[in-house]
Amino acid sequence: MLKEVIATRFIAPLREGGSLPGLVEADDLRTYVLKFTGAGQGRKTLVAEVVCGELARRLGLRVPRLVTVELDPELGLAEPDQEVQNLLRSSGGTNLGMGFLSGALGFDPLAFPVSPGEAGRIVWFDALVNNVDRSWRNPNLLMWRGELWLVDHGATMIWHHNWPGAEVSAARPYDASDHALAPFAPDVASAAAELAPLVTEELLADVTARVPDAWLTGEPGFGAPDDLRRAYARPLLARAAVIHDRIQGIK
């Protein structure tokens, strides 16, 4: 499970992305970027954030820490923006929090060179989880204290939107031609050799165990949350072994 905190103050909406995350202060006195369970994108986005964020971390990539944030919808009462107030009101219970990297800058490919090794690891990881949200238009990469951090893994694992077709969907290639790090000569062969052996059944069981039960209940065709956890692990395990040969669009 992830560490659980309680939101004590809603600070402000973060208007940069598409999903309108918020900034909250929690009872551990830290600041988190809050992904609302009541957002239009739904709970699956939050599951994807946890599965892929924790997987990336286990593969040695930098991801801000993830927690669950209990939210009292009353926190939104003083919020003047109607859209934000609605989100807060519809997000009582368990939400996702990501440690706020204060002072982080959006990744600028012209200002910050990335080594082929690091670019390769990130492109390989994005191919593994089928991340379609790391393009040069919207890299979801932050520069913080001189290093590259990964955020926003909500648009990954497209197969979890249609479980009966998951196996077929997960066998498809990954198009990296728009990837923010495509221009940095990503060495995906070395990345695959280094990272693929780490993606084991045990590791995936560990990573999927961190997803709160509350986001895994009621999925059609599945019983207990652990059934669905295994369904998340399966395509990733299969893909880890082969995806290196199915990355398209980079030299």
Ligand SMILES: Nc1ncnc2c1ncn2[C@@H]1O[C@H](COP(=O)(O)OP(=O)(O)O)[C@@H](O)[C@H]1O
């Ligand atoms: N942990 C974080 N620390 C600092 N800034 C962040 C963090 N997470 C997200 N952001 C900023 O907020 C923006 C929107 O967050 P993101 O997770 O990408 O949500 P969306 O689904 O709306 O794209 C990011 O592009 C980034 O600029």
Ligand SMILES: [Mg+2]
């Ligand atoms: Mg984003």
